[in-house]
Amino acid sequence: MTEDPVLRVEDLSVDYVAAAGTFHALSNVTFEIPPGRVVGIVGETGCGKSTLAHAIPGLLPTPPARVRSGKVVFQGIDLTALPRWKLPTVRGTGIGMVFQEPLNSLNPAYRVFDQVAEAIRVRRFRERGVPAARADRGPFDYSRRAPPSASSTIGRPFLPGGAVEERLKARPMTPASLKEEVLEALTLVRINDPETILRLYPHELSGGMRQRVMIAQALSERPALLIADEPTSALDVTIQAQVLTLMKELIDEVRTSILFISHDLGIIAEMADDVGVMYAGRLIEFGPVASIFGRPRHPYTRALLRASPDRSKSEGPLQSIPGSVPSLARLPAGCAFHPRCTLARPNCSVDPGPPLAPLELPGAEGHRSACWYAREVDA
Amino acid sequence: MGRSITDLLWFIGKRLLLLIPLVLGVTAIAFILIRIAYPEPCVIWLGGHAKQSAVNQCIATFGLNKPLVVQYFLYLQQFLSGNWGISPDSIPVLTSIAQYFPATLELVVASLALIVLIGIPLGVIAAQSSGRWPDHLVRIFYLGGWATPTYLGAIVVAVFVAPFLGLPTSGQYSRPPPFPLVTHISVLDPLLAGNLPYVGDALMHLFLPAATLALLNMGIITRMTRTSMLEVLPLDYVKAARMKGLAEFVVMYKHALRTALISTTTVLGITIAGLLSGTVVVEEIFSWEGLGQFAYDSITSSNIPGTVACVVIFTIGAVVANLLADVLYGVLDPKVEWR
Ligand SMILES: Nc1ncnc2c1ncn2[C@@H]1O[C@H](COP(=O)(O)OP(=O)(O)OP(=O)(O)O)[C@@H](O)[C@H]1O
Ligand code: SF4
Ligand SMILES: [Mg+2]
Numbered sequence: 001m002t003e004d005p006v007l008r009v010e011d012l013s014v015d016y017v018a019a020a021g022t023f024h025a026l027s028n029v030t031f032e033i034p035p036g037r038v039v040g041i042v043g044e045t046g047c048g049k050s051t052l053a054h055a056i057p058g059l060l061p062t063p064p065a066r067v068r069s070g071k072v073v074f075q076g077i078d079l080t081a082l083p084r085w086k087l088p089t090v091r092g093t094g095i096g097m098v099f100q101e102p103l104n105s106l107n108p109a110y111r112v113f114d115q116v117a118e119a120i121r122v123r124r125f126r127e128r129g130v131p132a133a134r135a136d137r138g139p140f141d142y143s144r145r146a147p148p149s150a151s152s153t154i155g156r157p158f159l160p161g162g163a164v165e166e167r168l169k170a171r172p173m174t175p176a177s178l179k180e181e182v183l184e185a186l187t188l189v190r191i192n193d194p195e196t197i198l199r200l201y202p203h204e205l206s207g208g209m210r211q212r213v214m215i216a217q218a219l220s221e222r223p224a225l226l227i228a229d230e231p232t233s234a235l236d237v238t239i240q241a242q243v244l245t246l247m248k249e250l251i252d253e254v255r256t257s258i259l260f261i262s263h264d265l266g267i268i269a270e271m272a273d274d275v276g277v278m279y280a281g282r283l284i285e286f287g288p289v290a291s292i293f294g295r296p297r298h299p300y301t302r303a304l305l306r307a308s309p310d311r312s313k314s315e316g317p318l319q320s321i322p323g324s325v326p327s328l329a330r331l332p333a334g335c336a337f338h339p340r341c342t343l344a345r346p347n348c349s350v351d352p353g354p355p356l357a358p359l360e361l362p363g364a365e366g367h368r369s370a371c372w373y374a375r376e377v378d379a
Numbered sequence: 380m381g382r383s384i385t386d387l388l389w390f391i392g393k394r395l396l397l398l399i400p401l402v403l404g405v406t407a408i409a410f411i412l413i414r415i416a417y418p419e420p421c422v423i424w425l426g427g428h429a430k431q432s433a434v435n436q437c438i439a440t441f442g443l444n445k446p447l448v449v450q451y452f453l454y455l456q457q458f459l460s461g462n463w464g465i466s467p468d469s470i471p472v473l474t475s476i477a478q479y480f481p482a483t484l485e486l487v488v489a490s491l492a493l494i495v496l497i498g499i500p501l502g503v504i505a506a507q508s509s510g511r512w513p514d515h516l517v518r519i520f521y522l523g524g525w526a527t528p529t530y531l532g533a534i535v536v537a538v539f540v541a542p543f544l545g546l547p548t549s550g551q552y553s554r555p556p557p558f559p560l561v562t563h564i565s566v567l568d569p570l571l572a573g574n575l576p577y578v579g580d581a582l583m584h585l586f587l588p589a590a591t592l593a594l595l596n597m598g599i600i601t602r603m604t605r606t607s608m609l610e611v612l613p614l615d616y617v618k619a620a621r622m623k624g625l626a627e628f629v630v631m632y633k634h635a636l637r638t639a640l641i642s643t644t645t646v647l648g649i650t651i652a653g654l655l656s657g658t659v660v661v662e663e664i665f666s667w668e669g670l671g672q673f674a675y676d677s678i679t680s681s682n683i684p685g686t687v688a689c690v691v692i693f694t695i696g697a698v699v700a701n702l703l704a705d706v707l708y709g710v711l712d713p714k715v716e717w718r
Contacts, residue, residue, distance in 0.1 A: 088621070089624065097619070
């Protein structure tokens with residue numbers, strides 16, 4: 001991997017400061033996303049997946065959230081050090097996002113057209129308001145045109161949103177071309193009757209349809225990085241399958257880098273190139289999909305695979321993990337997994353816990369595990 | 380059933396029909412209350428030392444010896460045929476209403492505009508900074524306005540604030556206007572006559588009474604905006620709007636406030652009703668020649684037809700305000716179907 005990663009999360013720690021105590025929602029999370037790759041993050045509910053997804057583009061509400069340490073380096077720029085008012089310049093065309101809850105992720109007051117068109121306008125404005133020459137270029141082929149880099153958008157003088165809207169009015173991109181692009185975006189997500197759909201309000205759409213619109217909206221800005229936070233968890237099983245198939249096809253089509261979050265190992269195995277496993281706010285294992293699922297090097301990952309009903313690789317009876325997830329307000333000392341770990345030894349409960357370290361084993365390139373005894377974990 | 384213009388017109392039509400029984404009820408209540416308040420109006424009109432024969436004559440003229448129900452129907456008959464009675468200064472009540480109502484409407488619309496322009500953004504700011512000092516400052520501001528009695532607020536503004544700002548506190552114009560008062564709307568009349576200096580003069584005179592009314596009635600709107608913004612802000616579509624790359628200002632006002640306003644419209648009717656009743660005191664203190672002052676004068680000068688007419692007009696005003704709020708609610712919320 002010689003190319004610079006699109007995103008590098010370095011030692012990121014996030015707390016929620018609440019009346020009940022300080023919740024360490026993320027502790028020293030480190031990983032990177034190389035260009036064009038799909039990185040999956042998997043973990044049980046409450047382990048901090050959404051916190052991670054929201055922390056990257058600076059979406060966390062502060063308070064209660066507080067970034068305790070670390071950096072989020074997107075295309076060479078540390079977003080945690082960026083002034084708040086500059087963050088919008090990175091969002092949309094830089095980092096796009098699909099949310100967990102399709103019921104709430106579209107504004108109920110605006111028609112589908114207005115919501116998608118707004119996203120397209122933001123992108124076109126960032127491309128200096130010049131309507132792209134359309135003829136020579138198939139829809140959504142990122143490979144032919146480099147997406148705008150964050151450094152180029154940030155370097156440009158910042159215009160507040162109001163001015164953006166006014167500039168657009170002063171020199172309108174023709175409504176016809178805008179509509180054409182909205183239709184194109186909706187067609188991309190396999191909406192059969194886009195002409196009808198774009199006149200509807202979100203409450204007139206089904207959950208699956210809303211999530212498609214959401215995906216269309218995010219992709220229409222051609223982001224360099226797309227974050228999908230459990231995009232299918234809230235959907236019915238059949239719709240879930242449809243949306244997953246769609247996302248899988250889109251991953252091949254649009255060739256953008258994706259951070260795909262899910263609590264479902266099967267989905268991650270199917271979608272991702274690299275996988276990160278989270279436990280109690282820590283990234284405890286990270287590496288290529290085949291390596292992680294074929295030869296887990298952390299006792300928690302191994303236990304998770306054995307507890308998963310649709311595991312593809314491991315054999316033997318289904319096993320649930322004994323004990324329960326620790327409270328993020330009172331994390332155990334040392335390795336957070338030691339109270340439940342079958343391999344645990346006395347030094348596992350001594351601070352600081354094991355860092356996420358490369359394995360240095362043949363056949364495990366790029367595989368990192370946060371366990372003192374990673375080499376002893378059997379498949 | 381749907382959201383087309385015809386559906387909306389049907390909805391408005393049906394709601395306006397409801398005005399008929401309402402006006403009947405309100406006139407009846409006002410009529411009865413006033414007869415309780417003035418058991419012998421002829422004695423009041425003619426003075427305590429009037430001869431009994433004169434009083435009897437008066438009673439006969441006005442039909443006050445007939446049963447109350449009959450009196451009410453006689454009144455209603457006249458009321459519907461456009462005879463709303465005559466004030467003691469022998470000006471027909473309807474003429475006064477036609478003259479004063481536009482002035483009050485102007486005052487109410489002006490203060491409503493101030494509430495929308497100041498009260499709603501204050502609610503947004505309070506929600507954005509919830510729990511921090513701008514939020515507390517806004518709360519003190521609107522609770523203060525809310526808790527202040529109208530007369531006290533109006534007097535404080537007229538006596539202490541007005542000299543400080545150098546703004547007039549009395550009437551609609553500084554000098555008698557040289558143009559005909561066609562609409563009786565103080566800003567519109569000089570505009571129609573093309574007399575721009577008088578437009579400025581009228582605006583200066585309008586500002587303090589409108590601002591006083593607005594400050595005293597802003598609380599509910601600001602509070603409701605803050606509450607519903609706090610409900611909307613954590614929702615994913617606000618984050619989704621941010622993730623489009625929109626500036627925070629656009630996220631707040633185009634996306635979050637747009638849906639938060641749906642709840643705010645539910646208190647719009649109450650606010651307008653508050654403004655209408657506030658005009659009685661504010662117009663009196665600022666010598667604003669409007670319906671509020673007419674109502675005040677009618678009550679204090681035992682002008683019975685004038686008082687009843689004011690009650691009716693204020694009632695219709697409150698009902699129309701609520702209808703307006705309902706229509707606005709439906710326009711803002713795409714889920715509403717006109718029924
Ligand atoms: N606003 C908040 N205030 C306090 N604690 C919070 C807040 N938001 C999240 N948390 C806590 O942080 C932890 C991580 O939450 P997060 O939403 O990131 O989990 P998740 O992995 O996305 O879970 P899920 O699979 O249910 O979406 C949870 O234990 C939660 O209780
Ligand atoms: S560090 Fe120790 S407790 Fe933690 S996973 Fe490894 S063996 Fe188990
Ligand atoms: Mg989540």
